[in-house]
Amino acid sequence: MTTEGFVTCLWFDGQAEEAAHHYVSIFKNSGIGRVSHYSDAGPGQAGSVMTVEFTANGQKFVALNGGPEFRFNESVSFQIYCDGQEEIDYYWTKLTEGGGEPGPCGWLKDRYGLSWQVVPTGLVEMVSDPDPEKAARTTEAFMSMSKFDIAALEKAHAGE
Missing domain, CATH: 3.30.720.100 (Signal recognition particle alu RNA binding heterodimer, srp9/1)
Structure with missing residues (x-):
């Protein structure tokens, strides 16, 4: 290195x-x-x-x-931006297997307690949409999810 x-x-x-x-x-x-x-x-x-x-x-x-003195917590996490549902599913599965824990809004902890955010690349654009209704619908949808469902987010954004 x-x-x-x-x-x-x-x-x-x-x-x-x-x-x-x-x-x-x-x-x-x-x-x-x-x-x-x-x-x-x-x-x-x-x-x-x-x-x-x-x-x-x-x-x-x-x-x-380093020993048992310190543990990971949610104040630090790694974000993984994913281009599609298959990629979200892959990282979600790999990082939660063996004792990891799903969390809210795309967050999870892996088997070591390290926090990750598995996020669709288009989410930031949807929640930042200049149309406040589209942004609000998307935000409401993702707040109810654990692992992100891109199709459901896109439907919420579109008002479907």
Whole structure:
């Protein structure tokens, strides 16, 4: 990895390597980089994985086995913009499998507790429509959904 741009560090409690492999298996343009291990100096158990560098969908990450002190919460999430329902269904299924939880309005938590927003690319345009009735209908429709249904959103926007 280079030092250009930003690298997002994700804090795990012993699942850093497993999580990195999981994310790499879901997204295109992904791969595992350098894996570092704790030494006798600690603070983790000597020989255990300390960090895993990986790329998911072209974005750089470091997964850190930092311990149980911190947990993910909804104040930080990753947005995935999807071109169609098939893509929404794919990411929704992959990210909720194995213990993930669906949430409201296109949000979900994966098996590690990391929050994701799986969003159709056209949603921002629909809720920002200059016609306030179209925007309101779309907003009302998406507020009642868990996983987004593009056809239902388009019908609401159109007033059908």
